[in-house]
Amino acid sequence: MITFSEACRDPHLFGSWFDGDSWAVWRVIDKALFGEPLDDAELAIFTEITGRAEAPTEPSTEAWFVCGRRAGKDVKAAALVAWLATFGAEQMGFLARLVKGETGVVQLIAVDRRQAKVCLSYLRAYFEQPLLKQMVAKSTAEGLELTNGLATEITTNDLRTSRGRTVVAAVLDECAFYASENSANPDTDLYAAIKPAMATIPGAMLIGISSPYARKGLLWNKHKKHYGKPGNVLVVQAPTWRMNPTVPRDGDFLTEAFKDDPASAAAEYGAEFRKDVEAFVSIEVVEACVELGTYERGPVSSISYAAFVDPSGGSQDSMTLAISHQEGGEDDGLTVIDAVREVKPPFSPEGVVAEFCDLLKLYGITSVTGDRYAGEWPREQFRKHGITYDISERSRSDLYREMLPMLNSGRAVLLDDEKTVNQIVGLERRVARGGRDSIDHAPGQHDDRANAVAGALLTAAKPRWKPWLFLFPNEGGKDWKNPKTTERSYIP
Numbered sequence: 001m002i003t004f005s006e007a008c009r010d011p012h013l014f015g016s017w018f019d020g021d022s023w024a025v026w027r028v029i030d031k032a033l034f035g036e037p038l039d040d041a042e043l044a045i046f047t048e049i050t051g052r053a054e055a056p057t058e059p060s061t062e063a064w065f066v067c068g069r070r071a072g073k074d075v076k077a078a079a080l081v082a083w084l085a086t087f088g089a090e091q092m093g094f095l096a097r098l099v100k101g102e103t104g105v106v107q108l109i110a111v112d113r114r115q116a117k118v119c120l121s122y123l124r125a126y127f128e129q130p131l132l133k134q135m136v137a138k139s140t141a142e143g144l145e146l147t148n149g150l151a152t153e154i155t156t157n158d159l160r161t162s163r164g165r166t167v168v169a170a171v172l173d174e175c176a177f178y179a180s181e182n183s184a185n186p187d188t189d190l191y192a193a194i195k196p197a198m199a200t201i202p203g204a205m206l207i208g209i210s211s212p213y214a215r216k217g218l219l220w221n222k223h224k225k226h227y228g229k230p231g232n233v234l235v236v237q238a239p240t241w242r243m244n245p246t247v248p249r250d251g252d253f254l255t256e257a258f259k260d261d262p263a264s265a266a267a268e269y270g271a272e273f274r275k276d277v278e279a280f281v282s283i284e285v286v287e288a289c290v291e292l293g294t295y296e297r298g299p300v301s302s303i304s305y306a307a308f309v310d311p312s313g314g315s316q317d318s319m320t321l322a323i324s325h326q327e328g329g330e331d332d333g334l335t336v337i338d339a340v341r342e343v344k345p346p347f348s349p350e351g352v353v354a355e356f357c358d359l360l361k362l363y364g365i366t367s368v369t370g371d372r373y374a375g376e377w378p379r380e381q382f383r384k385h386g387i388t389y390d391i392s393e394r395s396r397s398d399l400y401r402e403m404l405p406m407l408n409s410g411r412a413v414l415l416d417d418e419k420t421v422n423q424i425v426g427l428e429r430r431v432a433r434g435g436r437d438s439i440d441h442a443p444g445q446h447d448d449r450a451n452a453v454a455g456a457l458l459t460a461a462k463p464r465w466k467p468w469l470f471l472f473p474n475e476g477g478k479d480w481k482n483p484k485t486t487e488r489s490y491i492p
Contacts, residue, residue, distance in 0.1 A: 004033070004079075004080070007083050009027075012129060013132070017075055017079065022244055026072065027042075033207075035058040037055075042055075051228025056234060060205070061204070061205060062234070063235075064223065064236070065208065066237040066238075067236070068211060069269055070240050072243065074118050078108065081108045081123060082127065085151075092203050093203055094169070094201055094203070094204070097200060103149060103166070105152075107153050107171070107194075108153070108154040108173060109161070111178060119154050119173060124139075157180055159182070167197040170194050170205075172208040172210070175210045175218060181422060184421065191218055212272065213273070213443070214274050215277075237271055240271070254269055279429070280429050281407055281425065289407055289413060293416055294415055295416050297338040298338075306326075306365070306459040307459070308368065308458075308459050309368050309378070311374060314345050314348060317448055318448040320448040322456035324338055326460045333411070334412070334413050353384075357382060357387050360387055367390055368389055369459050370391070397440065400427055423445070426447070427440065
C-alpha cells in the first residue's frame with residue numbers, strides 16, 4: 001500500500017516530477033484529498049487555500065481545485081489518474097466492485113486535443129517507471145489497459161465518453177473552459193453523464209482542476225456551494241504564485257499581466273472568478289423562441305425575405321448564412337428565421353459564395369447584408385452571382401444587443417437547430433475598460449451561426465422604406481437628415 005502523497009515523493013514513482021519546495025502546497029492537497037492527517041504547518045496551509053478550519057479524515061468523493069495558470073495542473077491531473085488506476089484502485093476498493101469481465105475506467109477529460117496530448121504524454125511517462133510499467137497490458141491511442149482490469153483514458157469533452165462505461169474515477173481538467181456545439185452547458189452536462197457511470201462504485205472519485213472563468217457553470221457552482229464548508233466535497237482556491245512559487249507575484253511577468261488587463265490576470269493567475277463577464281441570455285428564453293420540429297422553411301412567392309451572411313476565409317472560421325422574413329406589423333409582428341447554412345473549414349470561399357447565392361435566389365433575394373470582413377472581397381464575389389453585398393452598420397456586439405429584446409419578448413421565431421441555440425446561449429457580456437460592454441462567444445467556442453441569425457433577424461425587422469417626403473437634405477444631397485438631430489426625418 002502506498003498513498004498518493006507518498007507516490008508523489010517516491011523517486012521510483014512520481015517523485016522526480018514533484019521534487020522540490022515549489023510543490024509544498026500541492027503536497028498538502030495530496031494528503032487532504034485522501035484524508036491523511038496533517039500536521040500544524042500543513043493544516044495552516046490547508047485552511048488558507050480551502051477556508052476550512054478542520055482537515056478531512058477520509059477521502060473526498062469530489063474535489064475541485066481552482067488554481068491559476070502555471071500551477072502544475074496538467075502534470076498533477078495525470079499523476080492522479082495513474083495512481084487511482086493502480087495503487088489507489090486497491091486502496092479505494094474499486095477493484096472489489098467490478099464483476100468478472102467488467103473493465104473499470106479512470107478518465108481524464110481534457111479541454112481540447114492539444115491538452116489531451118500533453119496529459120497523455122505525462123501519463124505514458126509515469127508508466128515508464130519500473131513499478132508501474134509491469135502493470136501495462138496494452139497501450140491504446142487514448143491511454144493504457146492495465147493488468148488489474150482497469151483502463152486509463154484521456155479524451156476531450158464528449159458526453160459519449162462515459163455512457164455505457166463503469167467509471168471508477170474521473171479528472172476534469174480545465175473544466176471551466178469546456179466547449180461543445182452539442183451542448184449549451186457542456187461542463188454540467190458532462191458531469192451529469194459521468195455521475196451515473198460511477199453509481200455502482202462506492203467511493204468513486206470525481207476531481208475538477210481548472211483555472212476559473214466567469215461566475216457561472218459547474219466550477220463556479222461547486223465553489224459557491226462548498227468552498228469553506230465541511231463535508232466530502234473539497235474545494236481548493238489558490239493563485240499561481242501560491243501553488244508555484246517559481247512564478248513570483250512581484251515578478252516582471254505577473255506585474256505586466258496585471259497592468260495590461262487586471263480583470264483577466266486576476267482570473268488567469270489570481271484564481272478569482274471574473275466579475276466582468278456574465279451570461280447574455282438564458283437557455284429558457286432562447287428555447288421559448290424555437291418552433292419545435294421546424295428545421296427549415298421553404299420559399300413562398302408572396303413573402304419578402306432578407307438575409308445576413310457571416311463571411312470567412314475558409315481556413316479557421318465557418319461561413320454562415322441565415323434567411324428571414326417578417327410577419328405582421330413592425331411593432332407587434334414576428335421575425336422568423338427560415339433557413340440557416342454553415343460551411344465549416346477548410347473550404348473554398350468562392351465555392352461557398354456560389355452555393356449561398358443559389359439559395360438566396362430560391363428565396364427571391366437580390367441583396368445580402370454582412371460585415372466589413374476582408375474589405376471588397378465579399379462584395380466582388382457576391383456581385384459575380386448577381387447578388388448585392390450590403391455592409392452592416394452594426395458591429396457584432398450591436399447585433400446581439402439589439403437581438404436580445406426580440407428574444408425576451410418572444411418576437412423572434414427560431415428554427416429547431418440545436419447548434420444555433422447553443423451558440424446564442426453561449427454568448428457572454430463583458431464590461432470593457434471604457435465601461436461599454438461587448439458581447440461575444442466564450443473562449444474556445446464559436447458564434448458563426450448566432451451572428452448570421454442575429455443579423456438576419458434585425459435585417460428583416462428593420463422598417464420597410466416606403467415613398468417618404470424627406471425634409472432637410474444634407475449638403476451632399478445623397479442622404480436626407482434633420483440637421484438639428486442628425487436623425488432621419490420623414491412624413492409618410
